[in-house]
Amino acid sequence: MDPTGAEPLRPQDPPAVGPYRLLGRLGEGGMGTVYLAVAPGGRLVAVKVVKAQFALDEDFAARFHAEVGNARRVASFCTAQVLDNGDAADGTPYMVTEYIAGTPLSRQIDRYGPLEPGPLHGVALGVAAALAAIHVAGLVHRDLKPANVILSLTGPRVIDFGIARALDTSHSFTQSGELLGSPGWWAPEQVRGEEVTPAADVFAWGCLVAYAGTGRHPFGRGDLVTLAARVLNSRPDLGTLPAPLGELAHRATASDPARRPSAQDLLIALVSGVVPGAASPAAAATEALTRSWEPPPNVAERRRDVAAAQTLIDPASAATDPRQLSPGAGTPPTAPPPARRRSRGGRWLLAAAAVAVALSVSVAVLVRATGGAGRSAGAIRPPTAGTAAGPAATPGPDVGRRIHTGGYDLQLIVPAAPRCGLTSYGAVTAREGGLCVVTWTLLNLGGDEAAFAASSPRLVDDRGADHPAEAASTAFPDAVAPGARADGVLVFDLPPGRRPATLVVARGVEVRL
Amino acid sequence: MRRPSVLAAVAALILFAALPPAGASPALARTDGCAGAGAADFDGDGTDDAVAGDPFAGVGGLAGAGAVHVLLDAGRGGVLALHAPVPSAGAAFGWSVRTAHVDADRCLDVIVGAPYADQDGTRDAGAAYVVFGTPSGTPRVAALRPDPERDAHFGWSVAAAELGEGGALVAVGVPHADSDGERDSGAIDLFRVRETPERLARITQDSDGVIGNSEAGDMYGWAVALGRLGGRPDDLDLAVGVPYENDDGAGRQVDTGRIDAGMVGVVFDVITARGHYGSVKWDLRQATDAVRESSGDRFGYALDYAEWKGDGYLAATAPLTDGDTKDSGLVQVFVRRGAGQLAPLRALGPVSAWSLAWWDAGGVLSLAAGAPYAPSGPAREAGVVRAFADAGQSAANGQLVAGSGGRQLAVGSAAYEHLGAAVTDVGGATPFTPGRTLLAGAPDHGPTGAVALLDGGRATYRPPGTGVSSADLGAAVAG
Structure with missing residues (x-):
């Protein structure tokens, strides 16, 4: 199998587009051609060149580049990062994205059949995350289909979101009447030529997940007219999908766009429970994919x-x-x-x-937050829902503090407030009311091994009662080597309604929580 | 369709093309968002930015993965949270931070240490990263990877300086490396970085031409700074703070003499000398008469280098020297005049400084010293930032301690908040140019930590942004 997926260049292809040297053809569609190319710095990229007939429109180049500017704001987690855009020597506009090595989902299902539940869940999550990022940047993909989802080693990546298509903002037809996009993956409103909103992408997500999980197209096969009619008149056949995908795909393919969940809703539904307490959906999705992405065997x-x-x-x-x-x-x-x-x-x-x-070196996920002076946020905001049971309390003064346990060097840190109200933790089940879990780190910044005389740690609650640590707690070390750290948890079983007040770790070492 | 001859032809093209062509000139001016960047500007919007490490921050549910906050407009604007490409629990990404212009664009880049990161299953080998500044979207990251060694803590300290021909030299301290057969003797790895890193050398106390011996527990590389301190004027020199070095005479000794008195060493011309270095070193006795050296002084705990009017200044702190009171501390200043070599200039104090930053205080070269354990009235360990104006001037009578002990620039707002755990200047056009704004870290200000912009005697606190679960913001700062 050809990992780059590139076919050789044809005689009429130019040797280069702008500063990018063309190496092969990755695909051709209604709007233009996608080439595999090498950037001046040596990096492999995908260059999409718009068809000549579209470039004849005077306004086209300006609008194209404006839309690329929007697309560059899309966080590249789960998508192909937009790198550059310009005009070729003959004036045709082009755009440059990351080249994603991997297998298109369409080819994967064709050759190897439906996905196993593990990779299927990963695809559902990754595509939802990509849509969330695209939508938050103010764009709509418009042509989400299995050929546009690349299964790479690091996760599913959505490519080719609708730059040029976005120029025809309210219709999926060009001025000449040519259909833009792929029949059979469209939402009903798209087929009818009505306004296309992010909900159309969600519809396509539902169909895509069903196709990947069953190996069958939800609207079957047929020519353009047949498929269009089926999309307008019947519900898709989603087959049987593992939970919660079945329910989510069903809701995503509702005929009424307003009844479909948003991409953000899909993302939250898919990651909640996988990563409790995550800072944001994007971070949770990264974490969930990092843990759970199982590339199909041929990709791996x-x-x-x-x-x-x-x-x-x-x-x-x-x-x-x-x-x-x-x-x-x-x-x-x-x-x-x-x-x-x-x-x-x-x-x-x-x-x-x-x-x-x-x-193409590794990428860090950038999460932007608003400051004091009204800078606009560009990425997904953290969810406001809390995850722990019980009333939220202000953390005590020693949370997040480096506490000296004698001298300057051996420091105890409890970086976050205890998680309370848990019915179980590891092998321990709450008997009295709820478990509180305190995470701790012991750090030796000195030049000598530091002894730590931990007496039995106990938690004093807000009524002054003492509670010993449960067996699942990590024992404190007797000594910590220079530069070393020890990490662990302390688990306490608290009666209902009690909150943790002070953690007493050793003589003179108390942490107000 | 897939005939081998076609594959070979395409493959040859790709392999050939993958080598960077000579004289590459990316024509990206149209879309170069960094073209309008300020002197020290991560996102290219024209205002200078600062960065702050938050090594115990939780990221995506991973406790202690660590994060670096980019404080736009020195904390007056928004905050961006950066974390490691693959965050892992307990890696402490953001333990150390520095800024420099590394790649070809004008946006400021950030060098980050994660000394507790595991590498290939090697526990706490450590890692360091260059995060390339960008106006929008996700920043590109290049990883600096050592030969993994368990518990070596590569990335404990970092330093960076721009190279004349483009790119930057990055020094990464590995103080717990077991070099030359000695446990925790320490080492420093040097990299040249432009778009991607290239490993240059590892320097230990047993390297050819480096004065001193690799002894157990030295932790060579605890603090690092790059500068022009002597040797060839056009080549960079490496200053090393070794606070746990024992002052114990020549040859390899263990646990004799004055334990952990500390040392500051300089290795000259680290690029051109190529393994045959020239070097100097000072322990506290050799640097100053201002105090009597004793065990535990920790000379070299923190370093900072800056250039001013053609001369180079290196400041090194010994936070636990005993003066009139125990652990009163002092800071030693060295100077390189013109094309000469570094030599001791004067001592400043008493101040128990655990961080240092040269800065431009209204046209006067000044030194800020962070004293995070100093009380503020009844508030224990609130932390104090002291300023020494004209720190680059010779003292009237040679090397005696200036009696005034500097001026109190800012005090912590609450007990145990440890304001001054880290200090930095912000806005210098190069790592050697002192900026005009001062930023101090208060990692225990509330549960998340904070940084404080110090301006005209007032400290304006800036808490972290959302996106990561901050615990320790301000443990390290750079700008």
């Missing part, structure tokens, strides 16, 4: 080849962590090593893909 098998090939290309980085080769949130593979399937020439292309991936 490239990993060891990639690592070996990297050594082939660049011996200096032989110690490089293979995870670092992948852009975006990486994860150790959980799929077992499958049978090798490498074509004879494939090794060279794998090496090339490895170099490409290594050159």
